[in-house]
Amino acid sequence: MATRTETRVSLDGIGRGALAVAFVAMQILAFVAAYTTGRPTWYAFFMVGSTAVTAYVLQGDTFVVAAATLGSVLMIALALPLFLFVARQSPSLIVEKTLDSDVHRMIYLGVYGPLLAALVSLVFGVPLAHLLSEGFVGQPLVESLVDLPLVVPHSVAGILILFGFGKGGAFPNVSILGTMVGMVLAMAFVSAPYAVNAAREAFEAIDDRLEYASRIHGANRWETFRRVTGPLAVRGIVTGGVLAWARAVSEFGAVAVVAYSVSFFYLPAGEKVTAQHAPVFVYNTYLQGGLAESGAVAFLLLAVSGIIFLIIRYLTGDSTTTGGVV
Amino acid sequence: MGLHADVSATFTADGADTFHVDAEFDVERGESLVVLGPSGSGKTLLLETVAGFHSHDGTVTLDGRRVSDSPPEQRDFGFVFQDYALFPHMTVRENADYGSRYHDETRDPIDLLAELGVDDLLDRYPPTLSGGEKQRVALARALAIRPEVMLLDEPLAALDVPTRQDLRDDLADVLTDATAVYVTHNRTTARALADRIAVMNDGRIVQLGTPEEIFERPSSPMVARFTGSNYVDLAETPSLRGALGGTEDDAISIRPEAVELGDGGDVRATVERVVREDATNRLTLSVDGEAIEAFADVSPDIGDEMWLTFPPDRLYYMDGREEAIRA
Numbered sequence: 026m027a028t029r030t031e032t033r034v035s036l037d038g039i040g041r042g043a044l045a046v047a048f049v050a051m052q053i054l055a056f057v058a059a060y061t062t063g064r065p066t067w068y069a070f071f072m073v074g075s076t077a078v079t080a081y082v083l084q085g086d087t088f089v090v091a092a093a094t095l096g097s098v099l100m101i102a103l104a105l106p107l108f109l110f111v112a113r114q115s116p117s118l119i120v121e122k123t124l125d126s127d128v129h130r131m132i133y134l135g136v137y138g139p140l141l142a143a144l145v146s147l148v149f150g151v152p153l154a155h156l157l158s159e160g161f162v163g164q165p166l167v168e169s170l171v172d173l174p175l176v177v178p179h180s181v182a183g184i185l186i187l188f189g190f191g192k193g194g195a196f197p198n199v200s201i202l203g204t205m206v207g208m209v210l211a212m213a214f215v216s217a218p219y220a221v222n223a224a225r226e227a228f229e230a231i232d233d234r235l236e237y238a239s240r241i242h243g244a245n246r247w248e249t250f251r252r253v254t255g256p257l258a259v260r261g262i263v264t265g266g267v268l269a270w271a272r273a274v275s276e277f278g279a280v281a282v283v284a285y286s287v288s289f290f291y292l293p294a295g296e297k298v299t300a301q302h303a304p305v306f307v308y309n310t311y312l313q314g315g316l317a318e319s320g321a322v323a324f325l326l327l328a329v330s331g332i333i334f335l336i337i338r339y340l341t342g343d344s345t346t347t348g349g350v351v
Numbered sequence: 352m353g354l355h356a357d358v359s360a361t362f363t364a365d366g367a368d369t370f371h372v373d374a375e376f377d378v379e380r381g382e383s384l385v386v387l388g389p390s391g392s393g394k395t396l397l398l399e400t401v402a403g404f405h406s407h408d409g410t411v412t413l414d415g416r417r418v419s420d421s422p423p424e425q426r427d428f429g430f431v432f433q434d435y436a437l438f439p440h441m442t443v444r445e446n447a448d449y450g451s452r453y454h455d456e457t458r459d460p461i462d463l464l465a466e467l468g469v470d471d472l473l474d475r476y477p478p479t480l481s482g483g484e485k486q487r488v489a490l491a492r493a494l495a496i497r498p499e500v501m502l503l504d505e506p507l508a509a510l511d512v513p514t515r516q517d518l519r520d521d522l523a524d525v526l527t528d529a530t531a532v533y534v535t536h537n538r539t540t541a542r543a544l545a546d547r548i549a550v551m552n553d554g555r556i557v558q559l560g561t562p563e564e565i566f567e568r569p570s571s572p573m574v575a576r577f578t579g580s581n582y583v584d585l586a587e588t589p590s591l592r593g594a595l596g597g598t599e600d601d602a603i604s605i606r607p608e609a610v611e612l613g614d615g616g617d618v619r620a621t622v623e624r625v626v627r628e629d630a631t632n633r634l635t636l637s638v639d640g641e642a643i644e645a646f647a648d649v650s651p652d653i654g655d656e657m658w659l660t661f662p663p664d665r666l667y668y669m670d671g672r673e674e675a676i677r678a
Contacts, residue, residue: 232434232436234432234434234436235436235438235439237399237402237404237423237430237432237436238430238432238436238437238438238449238489238492239438239449240403240404240422240423240424241402241403241404241423241424241426241428241429241430241502242424242429242430242449242450242453242492242493242496243424243449243450243452243453243454243496244424244449244450244453245422245424246422248453252438252449253438256440257438257439257440
């Protein structure tokens with residue numbers, strides 16, 4: 026499935042890239058036309074129709090046409106809200122929110138907190154990933170525990186954390202309710218599986234014999250990790266860190282339960298301030314200020330998420346072309 | 352003195368039966384021991400166990416020093432892998448120099464690479480090298496640390512034939528004075544490089560001896576067949592039994608190159624197959640329905656009848672009854 030099928034119509038002299046740009050440009054024009062005439066639904070029909078026609082012209086195969094047509098319906102569900110969201114924002118409100126110091130703090134906390142959580146996930150997750158890649162007694166149990174946060178509803182994860190580490194929990198002297206520690210803990214709980222699994226896959230992809238070769242020629246296990254296993258897995262580890270970071274940025278449920286608002290040292294102002302994690306802030310703005318105001322904040326947060334998304338695409342895309350080798 | 356190994360280890364893999372390796376052998380200083388066996392006989396696992404890659408029972412000693420309690424990095428071994436196992440993120444120079452910092456006495460990796468004819472690749476990365484080049488770099492990496500014992504796991508198996516022959520010559524030079532254990536399934540390589548051969552099957556060493564002993568006097572049908580000797584059960588071949596003597600309980604083995612073809616001899620055989628090999632023909636002949644292989648310069652037709660002679664000094668009666676039969 027990885028090989029590209031030849032198109033029915035010769036693309037010589039046009040190229041796939043140019044065709045894709047033309048298709049996207051056509052979609053944008055159609056959307057702008059539909060939106061400005063107040064008929065966004067028309068665009069939905071246009072997208073399905075244009076996809077079906079393009080598929081037919083290029084492939085002439087009813088199976089491909091059917092798959093592309095049905096697939097485009099899902100694409101509408103994903104893309105139309107995004108397009109309408111961007112189109113319906115008020116530029117003046119976005120500018121106002123861009124200059125709002127509360128929003129600055131939100132974005133600062135929304136990047137900084139998840140970075141700490143990703144770091145925690147990596148520091149403790151990479152050694153675990155290495156062990157899991159080698160295998161040990163009781164491994165299935167540990168694997169289940171690692172993957173548990175992926176299936177637990179995140180508000181439930183927040184409750185679990187409060188029971189475990191909150192009042193009357195494992196560390197009575199450490200306050201986690203409404204603190205930075207609590208927020209990072211909640212984020213790490215839900216994002217650590219991404220760091221562990223990505224790092225583990227990277228370690229598993231390394232041939233055992235490279236480790237043997239390192240050991241037999243004199244390097245002990247630490248040296249082998251430093252010179253061979255670590256460098257070969259570094260892209261997977263970084264990818265895991267970024268995935269964990271992205272997951273923590275988008276985390277709402279667990280953070281809302283454990284640390285609805287937190288006080289932290291805000292470097293640009295040089296003082297301690299109180300703010301909310303970005304998704305919580307957006308939700309709060311929606312409840313208090315309505316759709317328009319929360320939309321402007323959401324727009325800014327979307328831009329941050331977009332940048333993270335591009336970083337992930339860059340990291341994971343590259344790793345497939347180099348076979349995971351740095 | 353030298354290497355002594357007496358190890359047993361059990362291996363389990365998902366979806367496969369457990370596999371036991373249980374073997375004992377000695378390698379004298381300066382001697383090359385070739386472990387010869389079919390795929391799946393456990394020879395690679397044996398070598399890796401001796402190297403310390405797998406936990407095991409028993410002992411490995413080097414010049415009387417017990418190394419089996421030490422991790423691989425403290426055993427003073429060099430290892431050459433079938434699939435090279437070069438570090439893909441390091442240049443050729445860095446690969447060859449990998450172990451230097453962990454050893455006091457080393458050889459200059461650049462000199463070694465030059466001796467092996469790959470010193471023009473110093474700044475290249477392994478994925479850009481050919482198989483033969485990779486294996487030469489891997490050999491340099493192992494030799495650079497001046498190991499007490501070289502362990503080689505089918506280093507030629509992944510190479511094409513001309514490259515294999517070149518590298519085999521280089522290996523023969525390298526191993527002249529080295530203490531080495533060399534694992535292979537290729538009997539030609541084994542014969543070319545071995546001072547002694549250990550034939551392995553199903554996790555155990557089934558015969559250990561000089562190449563001549565292994566090839567001329569196999570201890571079992573398995574060894575005979577795997578080393579390319581003819582193995583003939585005399586119970587199945589009355590005409591051969593009549594010509595050579597022996598009973599229905601006996602079997603003989605003889606190298607195909609020792610079987611003589613002519614107008615007269617011990618027994619008549621029918622040509623069943625003729626395969627042209629480099630400078631000669633490999634004939635498969637039938638005696639009472641049993642196949643016997645021989646080499647010949649002539650190229651007979653299928654179905655031709657020929658006389659076979661089995662020179663007594665090359666004929667080996669198996670099951671330990673040869674003295675009685677000859678008497």
